[in-house]
Amino acid sequence: MTVPSLTLNNGTTIPQIGLGTSPLTDDEVERSILIATELGYRHIDTAAKYGNEVGVGRGIRRSGVDRAELFVTTKLDGGYQGDDRAIAGLDAALKRLDLDYVDLLLIHWPLPAKDQFVSTWRTFEKLLEQGKARAIGVSNFKPAHLQKLLDQTAVVPAVNQIQLSPQIPRDEQRRFNAEHGIVTEAYSPISAGNDLLTSPVLAQLGEVHGKSPAQIVLRWHVQLGNVAIPKSTSRQRLAQNIDVFDFELNDAELLALDRLSIGAPAGVDSDVSGH
Numbered sequence: 001m002t003v004p005s006l007t008l009n010n011g012t013t014i015p016q017i018g019l020g021t022s023p024l025t026d027d028e029v030e031r032s033i034l035i036a037t038e039l040g041y042r043h044i045d046t047a048a049k050y051g052n053e054v055g056v057g058r059g060i061r062r063s064g065v066d067r068a069e070l071f072v073t074t075k076l077d078g079g080y081q082g083d084d085r086a087i088a089g090l091d092a093a094l095k096r097l098d099l100d101y102v103d104l105l106l107i108h109w110p111l112p113a114k115d116q117f118v119s120t121w122r123t124f125e126k127l128l129e130q131g132k133a134r135a136i137g138v139s140n141f142k143p144a145h146l147q148k149l150l151d152q153t154a155v156v157p158a159v160n161q162i163q164l165s166p167q168i169p170r171d172e173q174r175r176f177n178a179e180h181g182i183v184t185e186a187y188s189p190i191s192a193g194n195d196l197l198t199s200p201v202l203a204q205l206g207e208v209h210g211k212s213p214a215q216i217v218l219r220w221h222v223q224l225g226n227v228a229i230p231k232s233t234s235r236q237r238l239a240q241n242i243d244v245f246d247f248e249l250n251d252a253e254l255l256a257l258d259r260l261s262i263g264a265p266a267g268v269d270s271d272v273s274g275h
Helices: 026-039 053-063 085-097 117-129 143-152 171-179 200-209 213-224 235-242 251-258
Strands: 005-007 013-015 043-045 071-076 104-107 136-139 159-163 183-187
Touching: 013 071, 026 053, 026 235, 043 053, 053 071, 053 085, 071 085, 085 117, 104 117, 104 159, 117 136, 117 143, 136 143, 136 183, 143 171, 159 171, 171 183, 200 213, 200 251, 213 235, 213 251
Parallel strands: 043 071, 071 104, 104 136, 136 159, 159 183
Antiparallel strands: 005 013
16 A cells, blocks of 8 residues: 655655554554554654654564655654754654654644743754754644744744544644645544544445545545544554545535534643643
8 A cells, every 4th residue: 555645845745644653652653563564654653752762663673664765753842842952852762763863853732831932943943954854843833833933933844733633623723734835734633532433424424435434534634635643553443544545525525524523622732732
């Protein structure tokens, strides 16, 4: 299975479906990466806060996949915010991953109360120049946070990774991202843990297309132009999550999914977020 890629604003390409790894342990994530890469995954998402970068690195090495074929993301959280703190943060992450560079480095949360994400972003720009990250971006940023970066720094974020699903579509954030050439990446893209996948709408569309409810949701992301990083340790589900490029939802079907929206939860700005 070959997953299509999107082109980021600096010319780097990112596979549109990736492997989420929170809250897997080192051993769990190593096994998951071995299965995922065998199935065709080439995009792996982790973070310093997940505590599994060592396992990600082991999985990458054991997979036998050439490093140049993989797209690896990590994130630095609040402890690395402020002037140049991200330099040591990324160096430590690269050591845990046993990699020379990451393909995408993200600020994990804006933490506006600390008011350090602008200085942190300037440090990210240095890391980009040094080649330790091929692209830089953010996670959990709202339009106001992004606008502050656009006004005060030189590099436009390549990606904004946010919680996003048909139930939580975040239309305003997606529009802002698109207007500024920022790719929207969805974590919790199939809303695991709530009742989205039991929706009669998804069951009906699954019957029409011969796909699972999760595959219908991931196809919605693909057609909206999102990158999605569903997480699983099940071979069957990993295979299903990547098998969403052989059918298409029509306009009426996309609208039916849009109508599943329940609004957006609060509280994604905090460093105590589950993601």
